[in-house]
Amino acid sequence: MDGDSSSAGQRPTIAPATLVARPLALDTFRENVVLLARNNPVVRPERLAGVRKVEVVAGSLRLLAVPMICDDPSVVGPGEIGLPQPVFRRLGVTSGDAIHVAPARAPKTLDLVKAKIAGESLTDDDYRAITRDLAGHQWSDMEVAAFLVACAAFMTTEETLALTRAMIGAGARLDWGRPMVVDKHCIGGIPGNRTSLIVTPIVAAHGLTMPKTSSRAITSPAGTADTMEVFARVDLNEAEMRSVVEACGACVVWGGRVNLSPADDVLISVERPLSIDTPEQMVASILSKKTAAGSTHLILDVPVGPTAKVRDRRSALRLKKLFEYVADGIGLSLEVMITEAPEPIGRGVGPVLEARDVEAVLAGRADAPSDLKEKAVWLAGRVLEFDPALHGGAGERRARDLLESGAAMAKMEEICAAQGASPIARRTGALTHEVCAATDGHVASIDCLRIASVARLAGAPTDPGAGLELLRKMGEPVRAGEPVYRIHASEPADFGFAIEAAGEDSGVRISR
Structure with a gap:
């Protein structure tokens, strides 16, 4: 018979060192996991003795994954490799593609984790290598946890700067083509403190550019992105984010979708269940994300209170100096505001309940929580003071005018419309x-x-x-x-x- 001798519907012949991709309706979250049949011809279970991972290669993409052995041929056959959804997406393959599989050596960067556990200081090159492997999903959650705990035990200011620089370099970096791009951020720890969702529309209504990127909650009941998602979609990609900022002057989006400091997203995914939030990791996380998002000027809120993340003014000043040291090293103009936080701000704690408070403030309702309103106006005023065209000391007055005139509410509605409808129901638990x-x-x-x-x-x-x-x-x-x-x-x-x-x-x- 002329032409291709394979019959219709048959899979192509696969070389002995490969298996064919079979997507699985499984979500392994951040972890890279693959399923292999016990009788697969490429990596037999006995070959995995003493090896915790396999190397999986599809074209030019390579990652390490934890293998699981399957005895059910209806799930994965001997010539197949079962790919749960995270691995399937990261490899960018289609069903039936050839996947090269082999026992893997541990990443060399794990030797740096051992050095860190032993109390050694790591170099700029070391942190660049670590963040490359983190962003490439080469470490398991257990290995990420070991790194975080080792850094929590001992990390110099120079290492914090090195980690921040490396995290910025491991992902995309946005350039807005403007000399000034402003932002405001809070280190967290105070329930209900959703000032960013009020500050952002005030600042944008004034005319400054504020592409606000936020993380999901790590140890709190809600992060800025979680609460903004009550109003609008937040999982925008870079092109969508740019479109919103060009149209509205600002956005409030989840930073994980735009590949900004992707190594930080990996660290956060392990920090969250372990409730790890050290000063050094906090500084590296916040400043790498802000710089990668293209910010040139940042107001940073550090709340201090008896049950806040930072308990006393001395600790706040130490943290302030660490933020300033790293900001200077990466060329970010930073002003740290140490604020009093003896209790939660506003009335709501949780995304929908906090969104209700934000809306009340923006709408100028009589029942709006005054503590949330006043802090947001003050912080917005500090951001507006970056504007060289604004007379010194006039920032807070200008912020209040924009809020009370309804301009900020109109801008928030414009931003929400541009980002798209919220995917979640806007109702409190019954x-x-x-x-x-x-x-x-x-x-x-x-x-x-x-x-x-x-x-x-x-x-x-x-x-x-x-x-x-x-x-x-x-x-x-x-x-x-x-x-x-x-x-x-x-x-x-x-x-x-x-x-x-x-x-x-x-x-x-x-x-x-």
Whole structure:
């Protein structure tokens, strides 16, 4: 027979060193995992003795993956390699493509992790190699965790700068073609502190460029991206982000989609479940993302309070100096604002509940939380002071005018329309429980960490409608049996966990 001798529908003959790709409807999150049949002809299980990973190559793309052995031929056959969705996407293959597979040696950069565990300082070249492997998904979560813990034990200021530079260089770097691109960021730790969603439209309404990129929540009940997603889509790619900024002067998007400091996204994915948030990693994460996003001028909010991330002014000043040292090293104009944070800001804790507070402030409603409004106006004023055309000291007044005139609300609506409709339902959890005061008196203190913990147990931010709403703030009177906050949840199990935690310790102290 002339031409191709293979019959229609047959897979092409695959060389002995390859298997054919079979996509699997499995999500292994960040981890690279592949499924191999026990009787596959390329990498038999006995060849994997002492080897934790296999090397998987498709064209010019190479990654390391953890192999799992499958005995069900209906899932993966002997000539196939099962690719869960993350690996399938990263390799960019189609079903039936040839995949080269072999036992893999451990990445050489893991020797640097061992050196870090031993207390050694690493060089600029070392951190460049580490971030390349992180961005290339060459490490397992266990190996990433070992690196994070080692850095938490000992890391110099020079290493923090080296890590920041390396993280910037490992991904895309946006250039907006403008001499000034501003941003505002908070280090987090204060429930309800959603000032960025008010600052951004104020600044854009003034005329400054502010491409705001944010991470998802790491250890809190909501991050800026989580709350913005209640209003609009946040998973924009670079082209979409540019289109929004060109049209509106600003955006509020999730930074993970635009490949900005991708090594940081890998670190964050492991930091989140371990609740690791060291000063050095925080500095490298924030400043690498801001620089990669093209920012030239940044206002940084460092809240200080008895239950905040930073507990006292001395620690805040040390952190301020570390931020300033690294910012100088990467050419970023930075102003660090140390702010008082004795309690949560606003009333809502959790994406939907926090979005409700933001909307109330932007709309100028009488019931808008005044603490959120005043802090946002003050921070927006500090950002506007970067504008050389604005008279010194006039920033806060200009910010207040833009908010109270409705210009900021109009700009927020414009940004949301440009980013696209929100993919999530804008409603609070239907399961509710009120946590009440045990005695008469005044609210003496509200523990930010405990409030955040109860909100997370209720399901926030994974469930956007979960969290809690504060019904009393510090200094306000309360009678025994009156509610101090209300828990919202959607899942009965989460609801039960949150109620149990609030019963053990509500986080609210009443003084007589």
